[in-house]
Amino acid sequence: MPTGRYNQKHQSKKMKEPQDYLQINLLGADEQRRRLSRIYDGMDHYDIDCALIRDNANIYYLTGRVFRGYIYIDRRGPGPFYFVRQPSTLRADRMDTMFHIRKPEEIRGHLDKIGVRSSANIALELDNISSSAATRLAGAFGMTAPSLNISPILRQARAVKTPAEQDKLIRSGQKHTYVYSRIPHLYQEGMRDIDLQIEIERLSRQEGCLGLFRIAGDEMELFMGNVLTGHNADEPSPYDFAMGGLGLDPSLPVGADGTLIKPGWPVMVDVNGNYTGYMTDMTRMYYIGELSDEARRACSLSAEICRTLASMMLPGTKACDLYTKATEMAAEAGMTEYFMGHRSHAGFVGHGVGIEVNELPVIAPRSRDIISSGNVIALEPKFVIPGIGPVGIENTYIVGSDGGRCITTAPEEPVSMD
């Protein structure tokens, strides 16, 4: 540990008072309206009048903070209205838009009291909240069962990032890039994959990484990303990843498994870029000793696919066409067998990224997504080559009128850690 890192002075010993209150909407009225209007467009399209939002990622999208509670939105009425269980310290600028509650059954009464007639058919986040929670919320609005699903509309809205969101992603990309630039300094002889990963995790945290890796859905579990080398990359995981890894324990069977980093073996680093609440996704290759020409060629191909797809990412492009192009380039190089995995193949070559790591659009063969300006997309055309290991890079791009602009700007060539 570098001495002198912790150089703050002990000044007053007196303890600060905790804050009296916290603003519930950190976005400001304009930015919130911008996000809501995208959601209202979707509600309009599907003829949904009102919705109750509870998922942490969606609450964060609508307010810039996470709290425990609910947001009631109505595309034709006033609002949004906040129903807060915790923390008790939240305040809204307009007192008549926020209510502290103990349970969701109180929401309807508050709405009635302020003259907001909630629709008989309120949409819920059916992809995000448990079946029991959905049934309870439906009951709290007098319905026998949940019916309308607001989740796909929120997912679509969140796929196009506002300038303020793009700014957070750019700042995450900068931090992420800096951490990757330091990786060769973290390596020490004799390290296993997990040893290097732990040092990268620590440096990431020191640079402000929040650690939490938000994943939509309730199936996929990851800690802070993966460092893979050797045969371990070709161990299929429970998830739809090109790279697998046995992990350290069958309770979390993914990623580093304690494989020793050996000369000439590519080491693939794909760790959490959540520095701002919005996360970038970036993968780079590192090595000790000499890297084979075959590994270098595959890495160049991966970077070339990224560049080609980024230049094709024009608003209006079909996401599936990007996927097709990637597979064609892999096939031309005779690499089909290793593309997006070897013993187990991931079904996509890219994905939206933002508050969560698996957002829209999805760059996959049967994707119906159309690329839009403001999409933020991670491309990860990777290979697993038997006897060589995991090879390839991943970048995050912001889609503009002239294609994808890369915001994960570490050099794309394999980096020596010697």
Added chain:
Amino acid sequence: MPTGRYNQKHQSKKMKEPQDYLQINLLGADEQRRRLSRIYDGMDHYDIDCALIRDNANIYYLTGRVFRGYIYIDRRGPGPFYFVRQPSTLRADRMDTMFHIRKPEEIRGHLDKIGVRSSANIALELDNISSSAATRLAGAFGMTAPSLNISPILRQARAVKTPAEQDKLIRSGQKHTYVYSRIPHLYQEGMRDIDLQIEIERLSRQEGCLGLFRIAGDEMELFMGNVLTGHNADEPSPYDFAMGGLGLDPSLPVGADGTLIKPGWPVMVDVNGNYTGYMTDMTRMYYIGELSDEARRACSLSAEICRTLASMMLPGTKACDLYTKATEMAAEAGMTEYFMGHRSHAGFVGHGVGIEVNELPVIAPRSRDIISSGNVIALEPKFVIPGIGPVGIENTYIVGSDGGRCITTAPEEPVSMD
């Protein structure tokens, strides 16, 4: 970083072959039967014939590993039957009990083919899976909507740990205790709460901590636990915690917020004890300079409440009686105002812990849980005292015939980091 830590030798450069296959049931037949029989008892009680399990924590409970797929259980039929989406490498001892599938709609056909007549009314994990997922699974079994909920039965079954589970918890407690013993060596002058936390996270990971902090339900989010000092402990969080903390960012508003560690200020460490797939929960206090008598007295009171409650944890005891005893002891010491928080009070003094951090039983005023032999319970009678900060300890206990046996054995007194 200590030199010589990474001392493995580069031997053969040849890459291992990945493993041909992995056993799906790592528990062995007897242990799995032991766990299933607890679940079948619950199904019997609620007249549920069969259930489909998908939640990662429950899959881990039933097999000792996480995979992406489903487990079909029938209290009167053969089985369990495994339906695996990923990884492709899983194998069962008896081939006719495991099927690789691409989607859950294939499950019923496989069951039909092997002569297992799935009930018209299959129970699902309605507290654990999304409303959309539950609807889809119900449809895959010919039902128009999900109806029976297996989640509470699994929660009850998992509340009583088998000897094999207790062994994993004991081993996590040992690692957890070792890491806490090293905390004074991690402190450097000028550190903020987050700086110390990062060093504890790193050491935890080096000692085998899996990092992942499993939490039941979809509301609570935490990274690797919390280090709190000063006024920050009295900042209410979105969750039902005695201690809060603003966190580093409003997207994860809990825990360390960058407060400088100052002489005389208690530093409360409550970080992830997941070393084996089963996690222990432990909190200890650290400080620099001199700690006030008031802080020491409150810490002693916390330890005394723990000891008293542990001795009361006899099978058959009402969980709510433990809570009452804790509040009485706090009141006798004139500490009611600060007990389980100050500006925000947690509604419990303890909770079950195991695969997830919030298991049964819950030690709370309205809890109907009854303490059973084999329960594993974390007790955390903590205080937040204005001008002093967070004070108290937390231990994890295994309930036996003579009360709770502590498995988080770090010394309970506040520890100087000077």
